[in-house]
Amino acid sequence: MPDRESTGARSAGTNRRTFLSASAATAAAAVTGPLVAQPAQAHDHDDHDDRHDNGPGRRIKPQAPDAELRRLLREVDRHRIEATVRRLAAFGTRHTLSSQTDPVRGIGAARDWIYAQMREHAAASGGRMTVELQGYDQPPASRIPTTTRITNVVATLRGDVAPQRTYVITGHYDSRCTDVMDFTSDAPGADDDASGVAVVLELTRLLATRRTAATIVLAAVAAEEQGLYGSDHLAKQLKAAGADVQGMFSNDIVGSSRADDGTVDARTLRLFAEGVPTTETPDQAKTRLSVGGENDSVSRQLARFALNVAENPATGMDLRFIYRRDRYLRGSDHISFLQQGWPAARLTEPNEDFAHQHQDVRVVDGKQYGDLPEFCDFDYIARVARVNGATLWSLAQGPGTPRNAIIDTSNLTNDTTLRWELGTEPDLAGYEVVWRETTAADWQWAIPVGKVNTATIDLSKDNVFFGVRAVNRAGKHSPVAFPKPGS
Structure with missing residues (x-):
């Protein structure tokens, strides 16, 4: 770095x-x-x-956290984060095609639980935070064999001064196992991505009692594993509402500090941000490249801002800035916002443990494998929440770009x-x-x-x-x- x-x-x-x-x-x-x-x-x-x-x-020096931000970051509760991850994993599977009506198992039960948690947090906001189930019927499409209801759970903290200026964070609450179309087997999805949802819920709780100048949207989105359907709908809804989205972060796989070779890096968070936007026309790209600026997309300016305000003792985390839209073969919900022309980036753990990620729950030589809470580092997730909190607070309390x-x-x-x-x-x-x-x-x-x-x-x-x-x-x-x- x-x-x-x-x-x-x-x-x-x-x-x-x-x-x-x-x-x-x-x-x-x-x-x-x-x-x-x-x-x-x-x-x-x-x-x-x-x-x-x-x-x-x-x-230029880092922007130091103000007193209120330091209080907010101290209030991040790793025990609440752990409880959220364990509760979401306990629904068995949260596959997009799983039951939406079973009260104890499947994506519908998880949706309702997240909604109840957000509403409980919003009750402390004095009406400034609203919570909605933002749903639509997705016709058959890639990885969606039949018409399926897809529902985001969205908390919106309306800004006092510049309410149209909006900043968004997401985690996706759907899960999968090895076969992306298997909606009956257990898919606890603790790291991918109950960890990201836990960050969203913790910040919902902490921000509900605070006032911000700009609007903050905290969303648990659905159907990421099937093709970013939920975040695509959220981004399009914000566009239709005339929101001025000046920054978005996807928290996807932020639960473990351990790599598949056993090494641990408990203080690093990867930050992926694309260069020249793929939404540019050929003429726009030609103009940009003719004068330089291939490293100066709006998303990379957003990422540089995060580095400036979130790498400090109050978060306890270092950000590893990676000049890519995302990892090879995969992509997260920030892509839906990039496609609308907005600044967006992806946060994810420093190394991935592929022995547990997207794997069916199984026992080998007496050891249990799968994307289980036991393989998460809850202190690490708490630090991820502080990075998000520092960045969101600094964006929403500061002036617009x-x-x-x-x-x-x-x-x-x-x-x-x-x-x-x-x-x-x-x-x-x-x-x-x-x-x-x-x-x-x-x-x-x-x-x-x-x-x-x-x-x-x-x-x-x-x-x-x-x-x-x-x-x-x-x-x-x-x-x-x-x-x-x-x-």
């Missing part, structure tokens, strides 16, 4: 003054003429690492002009232009430019990558918007 603290920028050119030209969205806020950003002052030896001799700005960011490529110049839309959040403090060397994995330097929608930086766009992020009065920042070429 790249060291975002120590990575330096060494080839940006000579150190020059940074000129910022700014104009606000309204006449009252309009600024004419150039503004000159003052260079960082050397106060003492400890500040040296924050200065950069070859270009403007201050070194800047819209329509443009880098001016109309003229040959040795400086760089960027433009974006001014946000409407009441606590918006301003913006930062961020930049990094083209070979750097993450953003390195930030230049505060004020509450403006245009900035000109005395640094060549030919040599580095630029982005823009919003900052609110509490110091929370948004994910970075990577600018498109324009004029």
Whole structure:
């Protein structure tokens, strides 16, 4: 994983003054003429690492959790998480084609139990959190031999300030055994994916009593194993409702820190994020690749944000950022959101134990095998919940990602002009232009430019990558918007 603290920028050119030209969205806020950003002052030896001799700005550092977030993360209860995983496994099978009416076995019983849990948590929200059974009848299709009712269980915590801006996390509550069409054999699905549902339910409980600026959707989705049917329906429903989904994470197989060779890595969580979106048209992809940016999709900006806010002692976890949409041969529910053009990524354990995953429950040489709770690490799942909590809280309490960011490529110049839309959040403090060397994995330097929608930086766009992020009065920042070429 790249060291975002120590990575330096060494080839940006000579150190020059940074000129910022700014104009606000309204006449009252309009600024004419150039503004000159003052260079960082050397106060003492400890500040040296924050200065950069070859270009403007201050070194980007992780965003520290605020007091309320630290309280939220301390309240994550691994015993509740364990109880959830064991209860879901006890339904025997949660296969999409299993019984929807049996009160003790099958996907219907699991659905009803999850719904009851979410409603119990939502009761503490004072009406701000609502819970629904979001269902539809899926006609025969791949891995769906007959018309089948598919139902997501969805809790929505409505934001107080920007309710249309939405962030989503999911875990899928359906399970499978070796034969994906076998809906009668036991398929306890503890790791895949009762663990992800346990994360969703724990955050439902913790967030119900808290207020957020933006809306959070916490969903247990169905029919992932049959082909992402539930998450596809959820994404399409959010699109039809006009939701502005600015981030989504799928928690899929987040229950074990042990690999199939017995090695244990209890402090790493993999984070998969695709590069150039497959939803881009050929012309859009050609434009992006012609100026670089193949590593700057909206999903990778979301993943970088997660790294910045969720790798800290309060979560106890390191994120391993992987430049892929997902693992070979498989794909999780974030793909349904990618297909709608939204930023989305997948969280999953560091190594997989294939001896237990998707295997029928069986006894070999006196040892029981299968995707059973006994093979889960509940302390590990609790840390996964903290990563999700830190990321969701920071997104929902911070400003939205800047819209329509443009880098001016109309003229040959040795400086760089960027433009974006001014946000409407009441606590918006301003913006930062961020930049990094083209070979750097993450953003390195930030230049505060004020509450403006245009900035000109005395640094060549030919040599580095630029982005823009919003900052609110509490110091929370948004994910970075990577600018498109324009004029």
